[in-house]
């Protein structure tokens with residue numbers, strides 16, 4: 138028996154467990170410029186400049202760096218009932234927590250979803266000042282919005298079907314001629330995604346992405362990290378994505394959690410929005426300029442915790458791994474599909 142899904146508005150916050158709260162605060166506040174909504178000795182609640190809900194990121198000090206919750210806002214309080222019924226019908230662990238369980242948030246429905254991820258749904262939330270027009274508080278790398286999550290799971294086809302059953306719309310994916318799906322991007326809001334599934338051992342969190350208004354904001358973050366002699370925080374990019382068309386940069390925080398800074402993807406809000414499918418052998422799918430994807434971007438990701446705070450065991454991917462298919466088998470990746478005389482970047486192979 139199934140139950141109608143909740144009406145999810147958007148990805149809204151992530152709870153990150155960090156090993157050293159002060160070091161994490163320095164990275165997210167002093168380096169990236171996120172705004173502190175409130176903090177105490179154990180937790181810090183942060184938000185982006187255009188946000189009006191209490192927070193987009195919770196940093197909580199703990200023994201195992203991990204992700205404790207992926208928070209999604211739902212349209213009405215009644216959607217919490219729908220969330221509870223939907224996940225109970227899926228046979229998932231469900232806990233309904235009272236207001237205050239999550240600082241600044243009303244009642245929360247927490248679930249361990251079919252992929253093993255700790256999702257939570259909320260509607261009532263404290264409003265805080267939206268700093269959109271407070272330009273005196275903007276740094277040159279101003280982070281304005283939470284844009285998306287990215288989750289690593291072994292079976293992207295099954296994972297995408299579960300999310301589509303939750304009301305997400307697929308906007309892009311990466312596949313091969315044998316029908317293997319390597320990644321998929323799925324949206325509730327009218328942009329390319331609220332979350333994405335990256336094929337690999339999971340459940341793990343691949344990254345959380347924040348948006349800037351312009352590409353130059355991202356370039357400033359790179360220059361600032363260089364000036365701070367923190368260039369080792371830059372994992373991949375800056376560059377232009379093929380998938381999503383966004384300009385991007387991937388950073389690693391002091392605990393190794395991956396943060397993407399992202400700008401200028403595109404509108405996907407019409408019901409007949411066409412899905413964009415990329416060939417896994419297309420050198421320009423993940424970087425439009427053909428820059429190679431560093432191996433750590435494919436292999437490393439963050440542990441996720443269950444509803445009791447214990448790490449969720451991983452399941453290996455059974456289908457081919459993208460890194461093996463495109464880097465290990467170089468010569469099968471192309472810049473121009475019908476160019477049999479080469480067109481792949483041997484020099485770019487890692």
Ligand SMILES: O=C1C=CC(S(=O)(=O)O)=CC1(O)O
Pocket residue numbers: 285287333346378379380381383397399422423424
């Ligand atoms: O947000 C994203 C958009 C595009 C890409 S990709 O590397 O271009 O596939 C990765 C990503 O999921 O981080």
Ligand SMILES: [Fe+2]
Pocket residue numbers: 285286287344346397399
């Ligand atoms: Fe991303």
